[in-house]
Amino acid sequence: MNRRKLQDRLKLKSVETIHGEQFNNLLRYVFQVTNRDLQTFGWENREIAQSKLPVLKYADVLGWFDGDKLISQLAVYPFQVNIFGHIYEMGGLTGVGTYPEYANLGLMNKLMLHALSNMRDRKQSISYLYPYSIPYYRRKGWEIISDKISFEVQDTQLPKLKMVPGNVDRVTIEHLDIKTIYEEFALQNHGAMLRNELAWEEYLRWDLDDMTVAIYYDSNEKPMGYLLYWIAEEVFHIKEMMYLDEEARTGLWNFVSAHFSMITLVKGDIYKDEPLAFILDDGDIKETIAPYYMARIVDVALFIEQYPFQIQEADCQLVFSLHDPMLEWNQGTFTLMVDKAGKGYLKEGGGKPSVIINIQTLTTMFMGYKRPTYLAKIGRMQGDDTSVHLLEKLIRNEHPYFSDYF
CATH class of the missing domain: 3.30.1050.10 (SCP2 sterol-binding domain)
Structure with missing residues (x-):
C-alpha cells in the first residue's frame, strides 16, 4: 500500500483499558517477552496486560491506531523525584514501541511530542526513562543522568562481623517499615524517586515469589535500613540495600556475611558514585559500571x-x-x-x-x-x-x- 495513504488513515488517540489485550500484544512483541520468560518469573498465568493495568488506568497512554488496531504506543507515569531537596513532578516514559511494518513513518516522534506537551500541561518539568537505545533518545533530547555499578563479592571477601547495637529482623515484603525507610532515604538523596503505590508496583513487578526482606532496627527499635534479596544456587542476590546511616549499613552487611556457609557469591547493584570495593577489607572484587537512566528537561x-x-x-x-x-x-x-x-x-x-x-x-x-x-x-x-x-x-x-x- 502507498505509505502516504497508510499515514492518512492512522489516528492518534488515548489508549484505554478496553485496549488492554492489544496493549499486551504490542509490548510482548516489541520487547520479545516469550511464554518461557513469563514462566521463569512465575507469570505464566498472568499476562503483561493484567500486570500493566495500572498503566492504562493511571498513566497518560497514547497510541496510533490503524482502524481499531493499536500499532504504536507510549505511556507516561505520574511520578515525583527529589532534585537537590526540591520535589519535582516527573513524567516517567515507558512502554515505547511500534510494530515494524509501521516503522519509519514518524509515528513515535509525533507520539513523543504529544506526550511532552501533555507533561508540560501537567507541570511535569522533567522526564525520566530507561533507554533501549541511548543514541535514539539523545536525538530526542534525553541524556544520561545516572549509573549502575554491578558487583560480585566472593564468600571469602565478605566483610568481617562488626558489632552494632541494633538487630535485623526478616519480614514480608508488605511490611510498612520498608516504605518508611525508603521515603526517608528518597528525601535525603538527590535524584531519587518518591515511590507512590504505582512506583512500588513497578519496582517489584517482575520479582520472584521467594524475595525476602531484612530490616535493620537501631537500639531504639527505629527502622534504619532494609535489604531485599533472594538466594539461588548458592548465590546471594541483593535487589536493594537501603540504609539511613553507617550503623544500618554495617548491620545489613553483617546479616549478609552471616550466610557465609550457605553461599559462594554475593551479587548486587549500587546506584551512587560509591564503589563497594573501597569500603571492603578485601577490595579486589568485580565491579562493572554502566549508564542507567536518562532524563530530559521538559x-x-x-x-x-x-x-x-x-x-x-x-x-x-x-x-x-x-x-x-x-x-x-x-x-x-x-x-x-x-x-x-x-x-x-x-x-x-x-x-x-x-x-x-x-x-x-x-x-x-x-x-x-x-x-x-x-x-x-x-x-x-x-x-x-x-x-x-x-x-x-x-x-x-x-x-x-x-x-x-x-
Missing part, C-alpha cells in the same frame, strides 16, 4: 523556577543559547537570573549569549551527573571561562541516585 522555564541553586554572595545572571530537537518553547536565547538566596528564574531573550548548549547537556549538567567544566572541556557546550566558572558555583556538586525501573 519545560526549562518551570524547571529553573523550582531549581535550588547554590547560595551566592550577590545576584548574578547568565545569557545562554539553548537548542532542543523537539520542543520549541525550550529553543532560543534565555537570560538566567539567580538571586543571593539561590532562587532562579528565566526570561526569554537577552544580549549576546556567553554559553551555547543543548537540552541534553543542560539536563545532565543541572542534574549534577557531569560538571560544567568537564562538559565545556569535551565540547558538549561552548562558553567563556567566566560563564563556566559561574555555572560551577551555581550548581550543587552531588551525583544523582536512581534505583527504580519502570
Whole structure:
C-alpha cells in the first residue's frame, strides 16, 4: 500500500483499558517477552496486560491506531523525584514501541511530542526513562543522568562481623517499615524517586515469589535500613540495600556475611558514585559500571523556577543559547537570573549569549551527573571561562541516585 495513504488513515488517540489485550500484544512483541520468560518469573498465568493495568488506568497512554488496531504506543507515569531537596513532578516514559511494518513513518516522534506537551500541561518539568537505545533518545533530547555499578563479592571477601547495637529482623515484603525507610532515604538523596503505590508496583513487578526482606532496627527499635534479596544456587542476590546511616549499613552487611556457609557469591547493584570495593577489607572484587537512566528537561522555564541553586554572595545572571530537537518553547536565547538566596528564574531573550548548549547537556549538567567544566572541556557546550566558572558555583556538586525501573 502507498505509505502516504497508510499515514492518512492512522489516528492518534488515548489508549484505554478496553485496549488492554492489544496493549499486551504490542509490548510482548516489541520487547520479545516469550511464554518461557513469563514462566521463569512465575507469570505464566498472568499476562503483561493484567500486570500493566495500572498503566492504562493511571498513566497518560497514547497510541496510533490503524482502524481499531493499536500499532504504536507510549505511556507516561505520574511520578515525583527529589532534585537537590526540591520535589519535582516527573513524567516517567515507558512502554515505547511500534510494530515494524509501521516503522519509519514518524509515528513515535509525533507520539513523543504529544506526550511532552501533555507533561508540560501537567507541570511535569522533567522526564525520566530507561533507554533501549541511548543514541535514539539523545536525538530526542534525553541524556544520561545516572549509573549502575554491578558487583560480585566472593564468600571469602565478605566483610568481617562488626558489632552494632541494633538487630535485623526478616519480614514480608508488605511490611510498612520498608516504605518508611525508603521515603526517608528518597528525601535525603538527590535524584531519587518518591515511590507512590504505582512506583512500588513497578519496582517489584517482575520479582520472584521467594524475595525476602531484612530490616535493620537501631537500639531504639527505629527502622534504619532494609535489604531485599533472594538466594539461588548458592548465590546471594541483593535487589536493594537501603540504609539511613553507617550503623544500618554495617548491620545489613553483617546479616549478609552471616550466610557465609550457605553461599559462594554475593551479587548486587549500587546506584551512587560509591564503589563497594573501597569500603571492603578485601577490595579486589568485580565491579562493572554502566549508564542507567536518562532524563530530559521538559519545560526549562518551570524547571529553573523550582531549581535550588547554590547560595551566592550577590545576584548574578547568565545569557545562554539553548537548542532542543523537539520542543520549541525550550529553543532560543534565555537570560538566567539567580538571586543571593539561590532562587532562579528565566526570561526569554537577552544580549549576546556567553554559553551555547543543548537540552541534553543542560539536563545532565543541572542534574549534577557531569560538571560544567568537564562538559565545556569535551565540547558538549561552548562558553567563556567566566560563564563556566559561574555555572560551577551555581550548581550543587552531588551525583544523582536512581534505583527504580519502570
